[in-house]
Amino acid sequence: MEVFNLRDFEDMAREKLDPVFYDYFASGAQDEVTLAANEAAFRRLALVPRILRGHGPPQLAGRVLGCESSMPVLLAPTAFHRLAWPEGEAATARAAREAGVIMIAAMLSTITIEEIAAAGGTLWFQLYIQPDLGFTKSLVRRAEAAGCRALVVTVDSPALGRNERGDRNDFHDLPPGIFCANMRGDGNVRQVRLSPEISWRHVEWLCGETQLPVLLKGVLHPADAAQAVDCGVDGLIVSNHGGRQLDTTPATIDRLPVIADVVGGRVPLLLDGGVRRGTDVVKALALGASAVALGRPVLWGLAVGGADGVARVLSLLRGELENALTLCGADSPGALTKDQVVG
Ligand SMILES: Cc1cc2nc3c(=O)[nH]c(=O)nc-3n(C[C@H](O)[C@H](O)[C@H](O)COP(=O)(O)O)c2cc1C
Known part of the structure; x- marks a missing residue:
């Protein structure tokens, strides 16, 4: 099967993967x-091109929170890459490095953050704050020592969302030999806690604990965005966890304008x-x-061809982005204006 776009990768990955793992990634x-709403909302919005701008090919490279990126696309944190490819996150990290984009390494990775860093380029570390703050601090210290350039705290997970495909498949444990490598210590693997006790107090604590920029991932309400900025966070990710946590939340692209309004450019805003x-x-x-940030398409690329598959996903998207910017009359991402999107 020939691959022309990111959706083709999902079809190919479905053919290659164990159906239970495919469901884990896709569901x-x-x-x-x-x-469904996340993709449907993008389709519903229309682009209005500007004409006769008379410039050269668009420049895609720029900086996100001080980190260079060859295009304004990051790899979203996703768990358990060894379910898709034997080398797991090392292959993903290599592809991200080659493409010159930032990878947000998941705390629930199947190799350690140190191993990912050894394979990768610019890395950020995603964290679920654990009620055991001593352990959380030790993870932060490890991420810093491994050279991660920012911490991404996922805040949409006071509990695990209910995944019925997983229940139907009776998929509740990782297969033998695959585990949350960052959680291992003293011979056993520590249980991950997603706790409703986590609050703004913990975010303030974390900001005081580290010199790294801290981003909150999973912001959908403008009041929370405002509080986050007041709290001193350095960036926000508008995200509904790819529809894996609270079902029936709105599509992220539909929440972006109201959040951009309250943030008013004070900190960078990302979306996945x-x-x-x-x-x-x-x-x-x-x-x-x-x-x-890109979630599932990276996993489909990984499942299809390891690092080469992820590289192909990124290069397809880069080509499309360059073409879309050119057709919109923009010589860089910053040249786009909000009146170019109508819905
Ligand atoms: C299989 C899978 C595992 C994920 N694991 C995590 C995780 O460990 N931490 C996290 O913050 N987000 C996680 N996410 C959410 C992604 O970071 C991201 O928000 C989402 O995938 C973006 O949507 P997309 O898949 O439509 O691109 C996961 C998503 C998927 C599909």
């Missing part, structure tokens, strides 16, 4: 309303959820995002 919570086309990236940038 959303409950009725998967949000999962349903980004599958260069035109999706353009819509998010025009509506106020500094960059977007």
Whole structure:
């Protein structure tokens, strides 16, 4: 099968993967309303090109929170890459490094953050704050020592979303030999705690604990965005966890304008959820995002061809983004304006 776009990769990955693992990657919570909404919302929005701008090819490279990136696309944190490919996150990290983009390494990776760093380029570390703050601190110290350039705290997970595909498949444990490598110590693997006790107090604590920029991932309400900025965080990711947590939350692209309004450019805003086309990236940038992050398409690339598959996914998206910017009359992501998106 020839691959022309990111959606083709999902079809190929479905053919290659164990159906239980495919469902783990593909599924959303409950009725998967949000999962579908993320992509549908991008399709519903229309792009209005500007004409006769008379410039050269668009420049895609820029900086996100001080980190160079060859395009405004990051790899979203996703768990358990060894379910997709034997080398797991090392292959993903290599592809991200080659492509010159930032990888957000998941705390629930199947090799350690140190091993990912050995393979990767610019890394950020995603964290679920654990009620055991001593352990959380030790993870932060490890991420810092491994050279991670930012911490991404996922805040949409006071509990695990209900995944019915997983329940139907009776998929509750990782296969033998695959485990959350960062959680291992003293011969056993520590249980991950997603706790409703985590609050703004913990975010303040974390900001005081580290010199690294701290981003909150999973912001959908403008009041929370405002509080986060007041609290001193350095960036926000508008995200509904790819529809895997609370089902029936709105599509992320539909929340972006209201959040961009309250943030008013004080900190960088990122978005993930349903980004599958260069035109999706353009819509998010025009509506106020500094960059977007890519979740499932990276996993499909990994499942299809390891590092080469991820590299191909990134290069397809880069080509589409360049083409969409050119057709919109923009010589860079920053040249897009919000009146170029109508819905
Ligand atoms: C299989 C899978 C595992 C994920 N694991 C994590 C995780 O460990 N931490 C986290 O913050 N987000 C996690 N996410 C959410 C992604 O970071 C991201 O928000 C989402 O995938 C973006 O949507 P997209 O898949 O439509 O691009 C996961 C998503 C998927 C699909």
